[in-house]
Each structure stands twice: as structure tokens, then as C-alpha cells.
Amino acid sequence: MKTGFYPGCSMKGSAREYSESLLAVAGALGRTLPEVPDWNCCGATAAHNLDPDLALALPARILAAAENVGMEEVLVPCAACYSRLKVTRHELLEDEQLRQRISGLVEADYRGSTEVLNILEWLSRVPELEKHVKKPFQRKVACYYGCLLVRPAGIVKFDRPEDPQTMDLLMRKLGAEPIDWAFKTECCGAGFSVSRTDLVAKLSGHILEDAVSRGAEAMIVACPMCHLNLDMRRPNIEKRAGKKISIPVIYITQALGLAMGLPAKKLGLHRHKVAVKISAANAAAKDI
């Protein structure tokens, strides 16, 4: 199975640590992740808000590029990019006329042989993941899926849309104790991070408060946008809530890296706004 890698724009910038930790973990697991050649931006929310054709054309170019070099599947760690690629794949394969028109637009033909994979699917396939765990992640964690990993259910066909479990199972394998909480799949405010920071502060605030009130010691995420809102927008969230909220927000790949005993620096943990004061070590050595 030839698996390609679509980083997406944010993993080269604001979500750099997601990419770093993923590649570190992949390396330690003995996997190589060749990037989709000359990939472009998926268009994100802006494209489908403003232009229906562009919203399909940009992902179609990525999919075609991956297919051209024989990638049978593409790992898309960013949940937002994942959603755009997955939705585009679905729509193009549902409607042959549309597929031909969009192929014409991007001057490349996507025939549908390349599948789109999210980070949880990819990690779930690692055989005997628990065997790689050197320092069990003995913490209460809130697994936060956000919107686009599980919805729309009919298209992504991944886990169950209410109370999904894949990430919880993964974290359990790492030795963590996932809490049962209420905001697993509520929206964080997504692309409004810059344009409507007030709304992001409200929505992300609800999420953090519920996790904290149930005793979570860390938020586990699988999406740069969720991370941006929950981590970098923490000052706005705290200001709105009128209190300090110090729960760190950790990418699933960082959590895995920590559990595998990889150095924190290699996992980009120093790049977080909210200091990550926990390691994967057992309860005796809580702080780094």
C-alpha cells in the first residue's frame, strides 16, 4: 500500500509542530511519508464559501497529483483539509459529468483510485501500537474530535458521529484515561479564528470548560484549526471566561511521541501558547 502525505498549508506554518511530531512518530515507527508532489492549498472554508467550482477544483488537483504518482491513499492530518478532500472525492465520484468538468478545470484527471485517510485511521492501523509505548501517558485526557473528522457521516464514513471512540481507543493504548465528556464533537469556531475571534472565544471556551470540569489534564486534538483556537486563542478565551484556563492542548501525534519516549523538542511542544507541563512519564514525574 503506497501511502502519500498531504500536509496542507497550516502544517508548514502555524501548525508546524503537528507536522514535526507526525514525521518524528512516523520515523520512529519506520514509516516514510512522501509528500504529494507540488501540492496546493485545499481552498479551505474560503473556497466553498465563495466559489463552488474552486472548492472542488483545488482538492481535485491534489487528488489527481497523488493518483498520478500511484499513491493508493493520502494521509491528510489536518481535519479541515481532510474534509475538503474527502467531500471532493465523494462529489466527483457521485457525478461523472461534474468529474469531467472539474477535471477540465484543473487540467488533470482524478479517476478515484486514491483514497483519503485521516490521522486517526492511519494510527489505528499501526499493528500493536501499545508495544511502542515506553512511557505510558498516564493522564486523564479529553479527546476532542471537532466537527470534520466525523461529519458529514454519510461522506466521511468514519466512526460514529455522536460520541466517537477511535481517538479514545488510541489514547487508551498509550496508557491514558480518556474522560467521558460532552463536547467531543462540538464546533470550536473553526475558520473564524481571525475574523470573529469573539465567537471562537465563546465556542472554544465552552469546550475547554467542560473538559476541565470533568478532570481532564490535557486536550488531545487532531486538527490544526482546533489547536489554533483552543491553544493560541487562549488569551481571548480566558478574557471572556474571566478566569485562567491552563489545560494544555496536544496533538495526538505529540501524545504518541511522548509515549514513545521521543524528546519534547522534536515534537514541537515548545511551540504551544499554553505551556505543556506534562510529559508521558508516570505520575511520579509529572513535569518536564
Add this chain to the structure above:
Amino acid sequence: MARIGVFICHCGENISATVDVKKVAAAAARIPGVAHSVEYKYMCSDPGQQLVKNAIREKNLTGVVVAACSPRMHEPTFRRACAEAGLNPFLCEMANIREHCSWVHEKGDATTEKAVDIVRTLVAKVKKNKALQPIQVPVTKVALVIGGGIAGIQSSLDIANAGHRVILVEREPSIGGHMSQLSETFPTLDCSQCILTPRMVEVAQHPNITLYSYAELESLDGFIGNFKARIRKKARSLDETLCTGCGLCMQKCPTRRIPSEFDAGLGLRPAIYVPFPQAVPNKPVIDREHCTYYRTGKCRLCEKICPTQAIRFDQPDEIVEVDVGAIVLATGFDIKHSDFFPEYGYGRYPDVIDGLQFERLASASGPTLGEMRRPSDGKVPETVVFIACAGSRDPAKGIEYCSKICCMYTAKHAMLYRHKVHGGKPYVFYMDVRAGGKMYEEFVRRAMEEEGVQYVRGRVSRVFERNGKLVVKGADTLLGARPIEIEADLVVLATAAVAQPGAEELAQKLHVSYDTHQFFAEAHPKLRPVETNTAGIFLAGACQAPKDIPESVAQASGAAAKVAALFSQAELVRDPLIAVVDRQAPPVYSSCVGCFLCQSACPYQAIEKEEIRGRDGQLIKTVAKVNPGLCQGCGTCVAFCRTKSIDIQGFSHEQVHAEVLALLNRGERDA
């Protein structure tokens, strides 16, 4: 040689105004085989009918064509007249020259010509008609009622009181059905068990009723008036003739923590049990799945304690075979359980319950003895949210239809809650309130106006737990779809009413059709609502569609009346316009090749396999055979048959071919 009489009616002027009836009579007289042709002003009048009768006798007619109105109007009239004159009634046909000719065309030659065509067509047909005898089928005057809920109980009592024997089969250890689980009933709030249990006792004591509880229908053969049913009496593991129902065994049974089906999982029962104290029959069963003896081979405590030595651990299931003439299906409904609604947390949070569980909480005989205490911690709930349409009217996750009873029972639940918890806050999330029924709207208004139930118009998006409360996230569409969050102590889902599990299997056993939701299908949605498409099988209660108690009882009595009407006849007489399979003398025996395409096409399961055997008992061939009791005469099989071996009386190949030829044959018309 055929001697056909043709009788042309003027119908006052209804026909003669546009059709030249004299010309038609003259033309008819020239058709080969026509021995007599007359016209008359009112053929259906007494003198008109006399005309027909006289001609039959005097002219020795072998067939009659009455050219008048639609056969749907007067075919029975003239067939009766023929029979009175000694001519087989099925040798009489109507040529419809009124509705299909004189009334729809202008006066003129073309219209008269068409009338002649119609007459010629029917003369050709009647020449091929055969004398037929009405079908007579004997009737076994015993009814089988399947299902011992309120509908089955009502049907059984009505049939039994009409003087007929009834066999009532109930799957559970006791009759009573869902009604026995209810606390109080809308719109009068009388206690469900108080009005039901006397009926249950009446069933048990009625001399005409044989009750098989803890039993299921195994198979059914036969047809209307002549069914043969095999009933599996599941082993109760005790001798019912010895058991006195003293209940000692239930008190001593050491396996006591089994969720009670009767209490919808909210209460516990022992492994040897009756579902509830007023059970009929009041004889326990041993639940072999949970009983320590069946699991480990040790215990037998009940056996030791039983004062009459009634326990029979090695009792097998018993098969009983009965002959019955009619069947009433009254298997009721179920509610949609399971966690199909993950966003409401049903099955995840113990304080999110369904309507039936609420009934048990509110019932004086329930697990809390009627005190309103929530399942998780026994606390009295201060705020209760009722969610209507939890699964109903929801094509995505539930069912698309309206379950009909929920609006009313939700209003009742909210009311009962207020009666039990003064100052409690009940909220109802609803989409529409459907309260059509006698005193129903008044009941709902009472809930809103006098009982302080607050109605929020909107559907709940989600229920989740926070700090020991259930947070209900909804919106009120009457307030601009404003989001509303209510922190509740108990959430009650008005889950959808669905068909019983196993309804499909039962329908297939009985050859009864059912809809896409596995509810049994009535023969006609308006005019035959208690009959099925299978003659002799009737429907009562919620097995046909969700129904409340009064409707179920009404339909049950309707079904009983149908059965009583059926049983009032010594024999069933039916028109013989049914299919028949070709039979010939040896060595052909039948042109049927036994492909049984007809069997797969028949909507009534009227086609059976018949083995033709020689004198030595050797199988010669297997051919199709039509069961005259079941065949409804649609003729679908006829068009399916590849060897033209099956034909339908009254519309046979010969008859319709003759009609087509007579109507059309260009250049070969009788000159």
C-alpha cells in the same frame, strides 16, 4: 348448437335516444347462434325480467345476453332471473350499451354500430361460457386469536360471547399486553390495571375460551374456514394442573436480580416468576436462561419448596394442533428501544428513559410503588423534560410515520408527574400536538392550562450529562428558533411505536401481507380495515398500525363481528370465478409442467402442489392445483402460465379470444 337469447333494453330513453335499438335487435338476430332477439323499454323491470325467463323456457336458450346497463349495475339481477328460469346463472352476460355507448356518444350510425359490436362481442363470449356451480366451503367454527393484549382479549370475549369457541395464544407467561404495564390511561386517567384485570379474569374463566399462554404459533396451513394451526406451548417447567399459584417458589428463588420485562428493565424479578401479581394465568414460568439449576445443574430450591410438587425441570415444549375456521391477529406493537438516538443518550444515561419505563415509574404496582423517583439515584426529579417524536417522524434515524399515541401519553405523563411531584417542573418539547379524538384536545389543554405543563415548540438536538443534571439542548421555533437549554433531572423520550419483533416472520407463516414497517396490511385502507388480503384472517389493534386503547378495542370488536358473521354460515358460498388447472385423461394427466411460476405470481397463496400418482402409488408428475377457498379470481396466474394450463373461469382464454375476434375480425364480420 348454441341457442342464445339477446335482450335489448331501451332504458326508458337512456339508450334508445342515441342508439337505434330496433336496428341492434335486427343485427343481433343475424349473428350465428342467436335464436332470439328482442328489445324492450325497461328490461330490468318485472315484465322485462319475465320476458327473459319466458324466452329461456320457450326457446330453450343455452345462453343470455342482456344489452343494457353496466354489469356492475344489473348483472346480479339478470343472473338471478336466469337461475329462476332454470338456466345456469353463469350463462348470462351483460352487454354494456348504456355507460359505454349510448351515454358517451352522440346519436348516429356509428353509435348504433358500436352497440351492435358490443352485443356481438358478448354473444361470442357467452357461447363459450360454461355452467358453473358456486363454491361451497365448510366452516370450522373455532376462532384462533393470536395475541393476548387488550385487542386479543376483546376479540376473544366477543367471539366467545357470540357462542363460538376461541383459542387464545399469548407469547408471554401472562395475557394483558402493554395495557397491563400502563399506569393510568388518557383521557380519563383511570387506572389501567383496574379496568383491564377483570377482562383478563373473564378470559380465564370463559367456558368458550381456551387460553394458551407462554405459547406461540408454530405453523399454519389451510384456508378460510379450514385452517390447521400448530401451536408451540413453551415449557413452563411446571405442571400447570398442580400449581396453585401460591408463589412460594418465587419467594425462595435465589436468583433474584434479573431485569423485569414487565417493569421495562427498571425492576427486578427472580428466575421463576409471574410477570406481575395479577397475571392470568397466575402460574409461574422458569426462565431457563437465568435459572441456577439450568446453568449449573444445582439448586432445585423451588422444587423442594413447592407444596404440590408441581415443578418439572425436564418438561419439554409441547406442540398442539388445532382446527380453526378464522384467525384474529392481535399481536400489538413494540416501542423502538436501543440507542439508535445517540444524541439523546438513551441507554447511556440511566435517567433518560422511554415512555413505557415512565409508565412503570408512575404505576402503583411499579418498581417505586408509584413514587416518582428517577432510576439512577432514586431522587425525586424536580425538572422533567418530555421529548415527543423521539424516533417518530424521523426518516433519518427512526421511522417516518407519526406514532399517533405519543402526544396524548406525553400530556398524560406530564400530568401524572405533576400529580406526584407538587411544584415539579415538566417541560414538553413537541413539533405538533395531535389530539384528535373524543375529549383528547380537552385533555391536552388541561395539561397546559391547569397542570402547569410547559410546552416548548421545537425538537431537541442533544441531551448530555453535566454535574449530575441532564442538559437538554433545544430551541423554541415560536421564539425565532431561539436556543433553549434546560437542566433536567429526568428525560422521558416518547419513543416511536413500531411493529413487534417477529411480526414479519409471523406474517409469512400466515401469508398475510405487511407494510414496509412490518405492520400487517389491511385488505383495504378504508373499506376493509379489519380484514387481511388472506380470507379468514382478521386484524385487531396495534399490529396493523399504532393505535390507542379505544381504537384497538373498537377494531377488536370489529374483527370479532367479522368472525361471527363468517361462523353464522353453515357453509361458505363463493362465486366460482376462480382459476382452474387443466386436467386430462392419462397418459397426459395435465398439460401443466410444474414450473410453478403461477405459485410465485399468486398474491393469495392459492396455488398448491398436487402429486399425480398412478394406481401403484408411483409419482407420475407434480402439477399446480388451485385452492378454491383461497383463489380470489384475479387471473394473474393465467397470464404467467407458459403452457396455458391454468385458466380462469368467467374470463377464460376461449372467452376473451372469442370476444377479440368477434369485435374485430375485419372482413370476416357476419355478413
Add this chain to the structure above:
Amino acid sequence: MRSDPHVHAAGAALADLVLEKTGVDVARCYQCGKCSAGCPLAAEMDFPPSQIMHLLQLRDLPGFAEMALRSHTIWLCLTCEICYCRCPMELDIPKVMDALRHESLARGMVHPKAKDILAFHRAFLDSVRVTGRLFEMGQVVDYKLRSGHFLQDLLQAPWMFWVGKLHLLPERVRDRRALKRIFAKTRRVGEKRP
């Protein structure tokens, strides 16, 4: 054909246009309100999702469908898909919102309060058009110019730069011409109409 000048600028009712573009038949909505109940931003909206659907259902009443196009709601929708996920009729409301946004842009009916959101989206796509990938620094500068919020997040930038999240130079696609051609062929609605 309908020819109501108020609503049907393009000749047909907006509901028909939505059906054509999205396959969603708004007539199937029976106004249960579950979408509004679950929408994370319903409280901020002028017309929560169920009301948007109802506006579209009033297809022949002059002015109502247009209110959907002029609403703040369509720009607040985050496409979080929770409404679609829980809709008992399985109506793809997010897709309807997309179609309404496109139509609102094309008819110049964008809600004044949606200015910032729109500016952000436009800055985003401009950045992608030039480099093929999102240049976060460039986009933010562009957004500030478009929105006029010059001071917003000013303190974030040095921190981001410090932790290595902000690059001063953009990542680029090699075949930028191909990207330009795609953008040229898919001229965004409401912009640079010929």
C-alpha cells in the same frame, strides 16, 4: 415560469435554485427546529437555520426568500455539519448555506456585518491564487487592509514568529501558472464579473 420581480431575479424561485445547485428540496423541511437547537451559533444568528429553510419555503411570497440572502446567518454558518448530522429529514443545510452565500454575493446582498468574514475569505483566496498555498503572514496583512482591523492580533505576530510558526516568506507551488489558470476559469461569484 414564475416572474416575481422581488424574489426571482433569475426567473425561478430561490428554492428552485437551491434544489438545482444542492439537490436539497427545502419543501421537505417540516420545521422541527432540531437544526437551530443544535447550531453552535444559532444565538448569534438573525435567522437560525430552521428559519432560513422556512424563508425559502415561502417561495411565492415577495421578499421572504430574499431575506435569507440578506441574512447574517449565511455568513455565520461554520459548516460544522451538526445540523445535517442530526436532521431527521437528512437535509444538507450546510450545502444550502453555501449556495445562499454564492447567490448573496452574486446579487450583492451581503449582510453588512459579514464584512470581516468576507474580507478574511477573500484575503485567503488571494494568497492561494498568488502562491498556490496559504501564506499566513501575507493573508493576515491582506485581511487587515481589507477589514481595517490593523491592530488586531498585533501582539500575536512576534510570539508566532518567535516559536517558529510565522514565516516571512511564502511557501510556493512550483506550477503556479496551473493554479492561476484554475483561478481564472473559476472566477469567484460577485467579483470581477465580465
Add this chain to the structure above:
Amino acid sequence: MPDFQPKIVAFVCNWCTYAGADLTGTSRMKYSPQVSIIRFPCTGRIDFMLLLKAFASGADGIIVSGCHPNDCHYSSGNFHARRRWIIFRGLLDFLGIDVSRVQFSWVSAAEGAKWAQLVNETSERIRELGPFTGYQRLRGLGVG
């Protein structure tokens, strides 16, 4: 061919279309007299070879009509008829008979006006098509 009077035969079911045609009469609606009805218990009874027989015997057009879908008196006969009709079209094509000479329709017992309209439209169409001349050839094939 202005004075061509086509011969059209209608095969209808007893419960819906026959009753519908009765209603046309009761309502005194007028239609063209070129159509004559042959009654069947159900359209499911109709062996479509009978249609060929009718053509071979000189019919210029044929109407087959029964209960609407899901309204069949016998629950499913009309569906069988519809399926047969779909297959039969292929045979008509093969035999070189214009498919539009056969009109398949549903007319309920309440649709008297629809029956009149159906007959008039069919008559008009058959009149335009002209007489069916292939009947000799059909007979040569052994039909009729």
C-alpha cells in the same frame, strides 16, 4: 385519410378502469365511438399475446388500463401488467409495430374524465398513424 375510422380495443380491469368508464357514462361525458371495451378481472390477467391477436384481427390501436399503482384490487396485478408491457414493447418493436399504437394507462374508478380524455387522445393519435396494415403479415407469422 380524413374519413378513416380506427378500430380500437380497450383491455381494462373490472375494478378501476371499467368502473371509471362507467363513470364517464354516468357523467354523460362524450368520447369517440371507435373504442370498445373488453373486461378483465385485472390487468394482471392480460396475456399480452392477446394484443398481437387483436392486431392480427384488425385492431388499429389498443388501450390497456387498470388500477393505479398500489390501488390494485388484487394488490399487485397491475404491477405484473406494467412489467409485461415494458417487455412487450420490445416485441412490438421487433415485429415492426409502432409502439404508440398501444396506450398503457391507469384510470381509477373515480376518473371518468380521464377515461374520456384517454380515449379521445388515443383515437386522435391512431387516426394520425392511419390504419394498421401489418395484420396480414402477423397472420403469416401464425398470430391470430
